[in-house]
Amino acid sequence: MGFLKDLRTLTAQGNAAYARMDVGATLAAAQQSLDQANQVMAATVTATDPGLDAARVRTTASVLDARQLPMMIGMNAVVELDLVVTLAGGIPMPATRTEQLAPLHLARVMPGARLDVSLVPGRPETLRIEWGA
Template structure:
């Protein structure tokens, strides 16, 4: 009878958990998380603008700060980067970028690291990491 008593206890516990569960708030939290992921993905995908691509220059940038956000996209960590890009002529341009990065690339974006980027001069919102594969 011990097995049946344990089964009855588990059934009662499961029923109590189900009764306390708020499906509406769980769905709302999932929706909010999905919207945040969509915002991050939209910010990380560069717009396909042939005019901007023609004006884009390759340069280097120094990573000032790198913060991993509390979300993952697939196996990639979402990282918020603050950069100082060096424009032609040595002019520094502060820029920021939020982007998913593969775990193997995380070591390349530590503060103080110099990375390859491309951007449209004078437009920090167009910065694109050129980390390669």
């Protein structure tokens, strides 16, 4: 009879926990987490416009700092990168970019590293790191 007694105890504990649960607060917390995830996902996507791709210029950027955000998307870490992009003529342009990085690429964003990037001149929001290069 010990099994049935334990089952009755667990059922009573589960019902008591369910009665204390605030469904509205749980849903609000879940919505807040989804909103944060959507913001991070939007920040990691570079605007793509076929008309602008033709005007894209390839250059390099130096990593000043890399901060891992407290979020993983699948197996990818979400990292905020502070970069200095070297434009034509040696003009430096500071930029911050949020990226989803596969574990394979984490070592490539150490401070001081140089990355191949591309962007449309005069449009810093089009900055894209060329991982395949």
